Amino acid sequence: MAMSGGVDSSVSAALLQQQGYNVEAIYMKNWDTRDERGVCPSEEDWKDVQSVCQHLQIPCQQVDFVKDYWHQVFQDTLDTYAAGLTPNPDVLCNQHIKFGSLLNKIPSDSWLATGHYCRTDGEGRLLRGRERNKDQSYYLSTVPHQALQRAIFPLGNITDKQHVKQLASDLGLTKVASKKESYGICFVGQHRKFASFLEQYIDQPCGPAVDLETGRVIGEHRGLFGYTIGQAARIHHGPHKWFVAQKDLTSNTLVCVPGSKHPQLFHRACTATNWTWIHTFRPTKINVMAQVRYRQDPVPALLDVDDHQRHRITFQEPVRAIASGQQVVVWLDDWCLGSGLIDSVTPAY
Incomplete structure (x- = not known):
C-alpha cells in the first residue's frame, strides 16, 4: 500500500x-x-x-x-x-x-x-x-x-x-x-506561489506584456515560465483585468487580452503527441468525452487519428484556455482510453 x-x-x-x-x-x-x-x-x-x-x-x-x-x-x-x-x-x-x-x-x-x-x-x-x-x-x-x-x-x-x-x-x-x-x-508548499518557486531554477529575463488587440505595452512580465494560457496576467493597466492569451518566446513577450471571457481565450481543437493508449482498444475516429485540465468538466469531442498517428481532438463547443504541454485525456463513458501531450491549438474565433 x-x-x-x-x-x-x-x-x-x-x-x-x-x-x-x-x-x-x-x-x-x-x-x-x-x-x-x-x-x-x-x-x-x-x-x-x-x-x-x-x-x-x-x-x-x-x-x-x-x-x-x-x-x-x-x-x-x-x-x-x-x-x-x-x-x-x-x-x-x-x-x-x-x-x-x-x-x-x-x-x-x-x-x-x-x-x-x-x-x-x-x-x-x-x-x-x-x-x-x-x-x-x-x-x-x-x-x-x-x-x-x-x-x-x-x-x-x-x-x-x-x-x-x-x-x-x-x-x-x-x-x-x-x-x-x-x-x-x-x-x-501550500503557502508559496509556484512561479516564485520556479524562479529559483529557471533563469529567464523579464519582458514586455502587450495588449493583443492594439500591440501596446501594458506592463512587464517576470519570466514567461511563470504564466499559462488563460490565467490572470497580474498586470495592472487601465480599468481591465488582463489574462494571458499567448506566450511568444522568440520576442520574450506575454500577450494579454482584457477579460476572462475574451474570444481569443477559446479554442475549438487541439493536436496531441506522445499519445498513450492504455488498453488494446485503439480507434482511429471516435466520439469521446475529453478534458485538458483535472478540474475541467469533461466535454464532448471527436478524436481523429490520421495515417501519421497525429491525434486531433475537436471539441463540440469551444473550450477555454488550452495550453500546449497540458495533458488531454479522453474517456468512453467511464472508461479512460488514454491521453497525449497537447502540442498545438486551434482558435475558436
Whole structure:
C-alpha cells in the first residue's frame, strides 16, 4: 500500500486489511528536504504513516526515490516550463515513479494499492471513480495497462469523500481524519506561489506584456515560465483585468487580452503527441468525452487519428484556455482510453 500520511491512503490500507489482504505499507520519499529551495513536510508525513501503521498493526518502510523523481519528473517539468509550455508533474509521477519505480520494487506476485479515486475492472481497464468530484483517473491516464493489472484502488467505489473521513474517525485514525488535505506539488508548499518557486531554477529575463488587440505595452512580465494560457496576467493597466492569451518566446513577450471571457481565450481543437493508449482498444475516429485540465468538466469531442498517428481532438463547443504541454485525456463513458501531450491549438474565433 503506497501511503502518504493522508486520510485517503490510510483508510485504503484499513479497508484492504478488513478484506483479508496481507497489507504492507510503503512511504515514497520523492524530495530531498535538505534542498533549501524545496519545502516538503516529508518527515511529518512519514511520522503519520508510522503512526497509522502501528495502529493497524501492519509493517511499513520508507523507500527513497529522490534521484528517480529528480531525473524523470522534476527536471522534465523544469525543461517544459522553460520552453514556454504547461506540464503536469502529477501525471509524470504516477507514470514513472509510483507505477514505474515503485511497482518494479515490489514482488511480482504482489498488488500495488493507492488511495486514488478511480477504478479498474476485470480486464484492467481504467475507470472513473464513483466520487466524481474526486475522480483521479485523469492523473493515471499514462499508466500502462500492464501496471493497472497489478493495481488496486480501494476508494474507487466510494461516493462521498466525507464518508472516507468518517471511516477514519470510526477506525480511530483521528489525526489523519482531521488532517488538512494537501494540494499541488509537495516541495513547493501550500503557502508559496509556484512561479516564485520556479524562479529559483529557471533563469529567464523579464519582458514586455502587450495588449493583443492594439500591440501596446501594458506592463512587464517576470519570466514567461511563470504564466499559462488563460490565467490572470497580474498586470495592472487601465480599468481591465488582463489574462494571458499567448506566450511568444522568440520576442520574450506575454500577450494579454482584457477579460476572462475574451474570444481569443477559446479554442475549438487541439493536436496531441506522445499519445498513450492504455488498453488494446485503439480507434482511429471516435466520439469521446475529453478534458485538458483535472478540474475541467469533461466535454464532448471527436478524436481523429490520421495515417501519421497525429491525434486531433475537436471539441463540440469551444473550450477555454488550452495550453500546449497540458495533458488531454479522453474517456468512453467511464472508461479512460488514454491521453497525449497537447502540442498545438486551434482558435475558436
